[in-house]
Amino acid sequence: MAAVRGYATVLLLCVFIAEIAVSAAEVAEGSAARTRGQGRTPNGRRRQQAVTDPNGAVSFVQTARRRRPGAPAQHKSLLSDTLRPTTVERDGRFLSLFTIVQFQNQGCAASSGDNGTCLTSAECSDRGGVASGPCANGYGVCCVFLATCGQSTKENCTYFVNQGYPGPYDGTGSCQLTINKAHPDICQFRLDFDQFNIAGPEPVDHMCNSDQFIVAGGNPAPAICGINNGNHMYIDAGVGNTNPVTLNFVTSGPSFPRNWKVKICQIPCNTIYRAEEGCLQYFTGVSGQIKSYNYDPGAGLQLSKQDYSVCIRMERNFCGIQYTACPDTVCVFNARYISVNNRTHAFSLSGNTQGQNAVSSSTGTLGPNSCNTDWIIIPCATNVGRTGLPACIDRICGGTFNTEISTTPTTVISTVKPFRLTVHTNNVEAPSDVGNRGFCLNYVQQPCTNNLDV
Template sequence: MGVMFVVLFMGFLQFCQANKSNSSVNVVPRRIPYVSAITRWKNNVNFNKVRDYQKEARFWPQKESRFLSLFTVVTFPNGGCTGASGDNGTCMTARECSSRGGSANGYCANGFGLCCIFMTSCGSSTSENGTYFVNSGYPSTYDATGSCELTVVKSHPDVCQIRLDLDRFTIAGPERMNHVCNQDQFIVSGGNPVPAICGFNQGGHMYIDAGIGTTNPVKLTFVTSGNSFERLWKVKVTQIPCSTIYKADEGCLQYYTGVSGQLKSFNYDPTSGRQLSNQDYGICIRMERNFCGIQYTACNDPVNNRSRAFTISGNSNNPVNAMIGSGAGPNNCANDWLLVPCAANVGRIQPAQALCTDRICGGTFSADLSMQASSVLSTVKPFRLWFHTDNVEAPVDIDNRGFCINYIQQPCTNNVI
């Protein structure tokens, strides 16, 4: 009986549970599919893998950066650069270089930018810093007559000076009698007065006063005429702001920096160069720190038996002594001269009432009347020379070359100062 009761009781429970399930289906028939779908989604998702992925993303963020780097914008300054050709340019994007009229010449900014070179010729205008002004057909030579002009417009109102680097400069030289540039000329107008030059001047430079404001364009003009001649020029135009430390002192057509260097008059050449007439300009050297004087010595002349590195007046086909001073007379410098303020030969014992020698000319470089060349010392500050020639050479002055002088600044502790 006891066993039969248990069996009957278990059967009754199963019957009740079956009825209970049936009644649930009948009462809420639409909830079963929804609950079943949620249950199946939970059973299929591996939440452990999701948590592992989140941990991995926290510890390995570069996986996301690899994707985002595709949309990163790279910027770089428009600084100076050197192109594949060796020319100086400005680093910029390809679109910017093209829109401003430049040409790409190599990469810069770690390959993100292009070195943009600005090169222009006759009849154009530019405000781009670092523009190269070249002859028509460059790099081929130019053999024609006419006028080739470039107008330089300030890139910014703060620009005070224009520096011209004569990277390539070969035009017809002066006539033989009075050394006047009457066939070809390079003329600078619109700034401070600049003497016209001609001949061979590769490696030289000029500083031009650009004035105040933005309405002061500077014009560079090559005038070619006369006989056939293979001309070639390439002039780099650099705009210098007023606030920069490399701005030249006022009144200096040429400006040199460094403890030592070399100065040359325009068209100087020991073989065939001729001193140009109608020259009048200042040559300045920046006084370096802890230097109180400067010493000048004529350059070596390996071409001629007798040096022509300093031949300013007289017939340089013959030996000519050094001439000094500004008075009239056969040993004075009344027409052509190089002014060295208060010059004295190195090692010379100064007399009690020593007078400062200023102008030096003749065919020997010395601060004394002498046939023996000497190193010349000056302690006048700032370090500045002045070169002057008139428009007459013949019949007294013949075949003068001009000058080539090496300089070296002297420290304040030097015993000669």
């Protein structure tokens, strides 16, 4: 407080001195003008000017004192300008007293490649952030917030990292972070898994028995494990400020280098990018890619005990959506892709898909080829170009992405709104379900002009 009072005293003193200087300058100008006889006769009287009226009569009037061109009409106190950037003009010259710069605390791109918040250097330090590059034309710093085990945060775009980050973590235990709302008008937290590498499920029933990631305090979210780089979750933030959400990495498996970096963004209730109710994953845009957790075409295993919904925002002037299984390839070098399987594993939910032969698709809830253990639901889905009955089905499973019994993958379309896909896996794989990877689907929304039944 003493420093603040001292700063205010110096500021007022500077302004007062400036006012005295300005007033003295005006007095000096007036004195010089009188000395030069500007506007007055030699005997000190004001000069008079002859004026002729319309009738030819002549009268004399005193001339008013003329203001020097560019000079202000009257002196204005500078005290009213101390809270915003200002300059004072005198004789065409500028006297800059001081400048106060204000900028909004918006998101910024840090030099580290992370997302941060634009703050002053002092505020970033006080709030526990790390300055990573400039923002606001150099007046601020891009402040990045990192948090790890046993801490809590209410900062938007906080990164939850493993102990020893950026190095790996090779230990066992529980690493928990508590998330509080930045303000009451926060409805959701979006979790982006920038890095997510922990032990995968056991190979028989695909349960996360060793390592797992658990979310508590929001909407129900399944426990996940394995490799989930690039995937995400939306978590309900609840009502008010008294419902914190906790994120917990539990590590109890064999020793190996784990690492995680989860970006946590807080989503206000009235934004257009808020996810629909009940959606664990939410995608926007005309096209995109959806992957089940721990999906990998080479070594990933479908996780058991999963129940959640994936939602895609219907873009303007689009009335349908098509899904196609992803190519079963990986990038090896210089953007060159190679196949990792002798047949596609991009959709393998049930059956023994570990062998060399393709596994047929299964559909529906009745009959010998029905989906009763693991499946996805696409409301009223049908193969593109399909004519005649059956009109559509909901459940799809097996080892081939097709709404009919087939070993040939195809493109599937649905026109049910909103666009939503439901995922279900039970807690048993062996002995009938072996080697299933999960799914990877590319989606493309279809314009309303494509003769879709809307």
